[in-house]
Amino acid sequence: PLLANSCTEQDYCLGIVVSDTYITPWDIDVDPSGHSLPKGSGSYDQGLAIYNQQCIACHGPQGKGGIRMGEKLRPLPQLVNITPLPHKSIGRYWPYATTLFDYIQRAMPFYTPKSLKPDQIYALVAYLLIENNVISKDVILTNENLAEIKMPNRNGFVCDIRPDTFNLACMQDCLTPKDKGFDLGKIVMTDSKSLQADCLLLPE
Amino acid sequence: PLLANSCTEQDYCLGIVVSDTYITPWDIDVDPSGHSLPKGSGSYDQGLAIYNQQCIACHGPQGKGGIRMGEKLRPLPQLVNITPLPHKSIGRYWPYATTLFDYIQRAMPFYTPKSLKPDQIYALVAYLLIENNVISKDVILTNENLAEIKMPNRNGFVCDIRPDTFNLACMQDCLTPKDKGFDLGKIVMTDSKSLQADCLLLPE
């Protein structure tokens, strides 16, 4: 039967109005503000213990990488022109520490995600950030200080400004990239934050 | 490799040109002219014997119909307004005797089609036409006389002249078929042979 009066402001009256509390178990996202962080804390040593129990099989000792398994969780080569492609490691690449908390909370351990308690996650984040040389070994990570961590690559991102090539549809006797005089275009970079609607930008 | 010169007159040169003889085993259609009938002959008695061996299980004795199986092969009620729908039997409905030969040759017996020899098919056609009161019991059916048989319903077909309803898209306060005054349209019949391109017409 219709939920009488529960939906007077909905045109189609098909949604059920629910409370914030009701949603809590699903509302797991932690954005850079850190507002949604659960209460808790954890240290390097605690993190090491959990890591060596629950993560090492896939990510290797100290996050050095497993065989066919999880990704490397260590600082890796500089983000410069190298082959193979540079590894986008936590220490070198990730702009926010909250992302690490958010991701472990939602997705790890791989086979049993969402099984960790907040304290365990704080400890793992502390462990991994320390292994990545982001914070010092004695930091106790909590819901109070996690969002304040300044990641090394915090300002390493720009907005998408594609199209970044301007190829012409030559039809006859065209040059190809191997030919001298072929127009490769130019290097297109920008630090504009507002060119594209899709850009991820924190509120001012 | 390309079939050199085999396809000079084909734009795409992808078909292989083959002889009429090559096609013979597949070229089984028998149209009302009877030109493609294979040589052979058969009688009522021969047909009865084969029928009772190979067809009776599905079509019942004398074509009276089986249980859950083949169709009735007998003359049946007049083709007039009756419920249930009138049975379109061979004797009452089929316009050409060649159709019976063509169909048995291509499709019957149901589980082992194309297993009958021409003489057997002539015999079965003779048997069924006689059971359907189309020809007399002593006729020996052959490739010479089959196409000459005049089926009772030879002239029972007209061309499609649809659309045969002209409903209007009334939008408001419309009458429905149950209401007095609703326009059911009229009976639309025709004997025109040339109204529609799709009509099946023998060459003049």
Add this chain to the structure above:
Amino acid sequence: SGAILLSSLKQQVIAAPKILEVPIWSKSIGNPVLHHSYGLPSNFEHQVIRRKSNPDDAPVEYVPSLDQASRSFTPLADLRGVITPNGLFFERYHGGYPNIDPQKHKLIIHGLVKRNLEITVERLKRYPSINKIYFLECSGNSYSNWGENEGSSVQGIHGLVSCAQWTGVPLSLLFREAGIDLDKAKYVIAEGADAPSMARSIAITRALDDVFVAYAQNGEALRAEQGYPLRLIVPGCEGSINIKWLRRLEVTDTPLFSRNETSKYTDLLGNDMARNASLIMEAKSVIIAPSGGQILPEKGFYEIRGFAWSGRGSITAVDVSTDGGKNWQRANISSDIFPKAITEFTFPWQFTGEKAILISRAIDETGYVQPYTQQLLKSRGHNYGYHNNSMQAWEIETNGRVQNVII
């Protein structure tokens, strides 16, 4: 930030006694890639399958035939949009469907041509090709609604129609390759490689228009049920003339008058005469939801949805009545429109708990308006049965039950 709830703005909240559970599938790993290298629907959709019609849906005196001379119906009520998934495309066989080895199959073109051609399947796929979206409908579709309304579900009554994107080579191109004798050619006899070698005659004008030899269906190879490896597509025309498992095309000056264009698929009029070659499937529509056998779980908003199609071209409009035909409104066209293809329509509707009778009415590019059954009966008499394109009415009872009614 987003994490701060605007509690003050919030409308009255139904304080749910419980809070959301985190289901098992959010806490444990899922299936790996290539669990199915050719995928299948979720097991929770196991009821969305082809079915034989309910025995109740068959006309009185109907003798169910052997399963190789039978048909199965598409579950229309569960479909959306233009395309029928290949796995749910309706079936209709006259001798079962063969399992043809494409390496051994050939297409023969002969008769009134300069060169008899044999074309392998592999070679056929190398010709210039076309992709077209067309419906196919069995001319016996909706038979159980002829005169009486005996069917109960939209699947069982109307499920002998489906729609797919077909890929193939135009007959006009193949006939040019063979050197067709245009002065003498009047028909082409198309023939299948199945057990009964289904054969039909097609007027040459139609054959040279938009008919083609298809080898793909919805992007992949034709399904065996629909003619693998080759079938004819005769756009807008009754299903049985779209010869499946196509092996032979003979150009002639005469129709074959095969069993399936005389004994079957011809329509008896009221005066003892019958129409031959009623090929075109005329404009038709049917509401698929709500539809027969369904039960509306509650009062409230429902989107009425349905399919419309016409063998004469594009659907230009669909009208919906919710009061048994007294008043009509134009429906939304909720899919792309292609000529001779299924077009989806939708219509917003509130089920207030009062009795309602839902009907839809298709209009095509020729201006033709889908008729009431009674109009077809008047024109054709009661002996007809094929080519029933009349309107379907569904009655919604006060308790939400939906059933097939005559209006």
Add this chain to the structure above:
Amino acid sequence: SGAILLSSLKQQVIAAPKILEVPIWSKSIGNPVLHHSYGLPSNFEHQVIRRKSNPDDAPVEYVPSLDQASRSFTPLADLRGVITPNGLFFERYHGGYPNIDPQKHKLIIHGLVKRNLEITVERLKRYPSINKIYFLECSGNSYSNWGENEGSSVQGIHGLVSCAQWTGVPLSLLFREAGIDLDKAKYVIAEGADAPSMARSIAITRALDDVFVAYAQNGEALRAEQGYPLRLIVPGCEGSINIKWLRRLEVTDTPLFSRNETSKYTDLLGNDMARNASLIMEAKSVIIAPSGGQILPEKGFYEIRGFAWSGRGSITAVDVSTDGGKNWQRANISSDIFPKAITEFTFPWQFTGEKAILISRAIDETGYVQPYTQQLLKSRGHNYGYHNNSMQAWEIETNGRVQNVII
């Protein structure tokens, strides 16, 4: 009559030594209806399946991951037209694909809204709905061709793209129901119910434009692999943002900066900086036949076929070169054209036995012309890798072998 052969007219006849055999399937009964109540492809098409890429197709140093954090590729070379059959739609998971009971699944809408809404799957299907044909492409598609040409087949290199008709409810409508706070809303966080609860941030302007919550794919329910029972469709944008198994939409004023929009799916430029939110999949085309790994069986006519698509709208033209890019001609568009959907093109071609290099080049409604890899490298540097929409060249060797080459 047609039975009289025009022997006199006939061109030279290759007197075949044998005559046609009547195959077993024309002499014995076929399969009954409902042999498969949900049908499958012919067993002769068993090679047309999803596959993991050939190990040879993976970049050096690539560590193959667990099969629940992996992908499988669509067999593009065997497809035709606009629609990818659901069974062949590419796979990409970050924690496997869940088997969700639709009766237990819900969609939650909350955050900067007047009313938090919980919508059941059954109720969601009752809202006004749309049907749209859109491609989905993984932003990692064609990765193995970045800088080097390491892939061998079109399936292994480019098979992370597919196209389907999707049915669902616009986000703009659902947000109106929830009473979105348009002054404050900047992003919506979309989150899945799968093991890793995949989450992405979408700018609210885009979300209110053409994004919708889909529940059907090519006419039937979404496949589990593609998000059953609900997924987001973000037309033209990289696959990973089209959140599958959608359970939650939170309207916020801040992006989440989730792992899959920072660590993954961002593009490193040559100067240590990276682009975030490169969502749009730019105009791209690829020839699917002839393509890598195929062997042309003989000289003669072939129809070159390929797919083109653009995340910015409709494909307006595709050009083909058969001499490695020196000269180009406009291809035929051989399917219907839909914005942000796969469009098929064809091009007539003779294989004379001489070496040839086939390339295609897509042009979309913005005038954008698909670039050479070298042009992308110049603009972006070698550290990039996602969003590779550069041209694919196939070399035809004199013996008919087709292989992936750099031009």
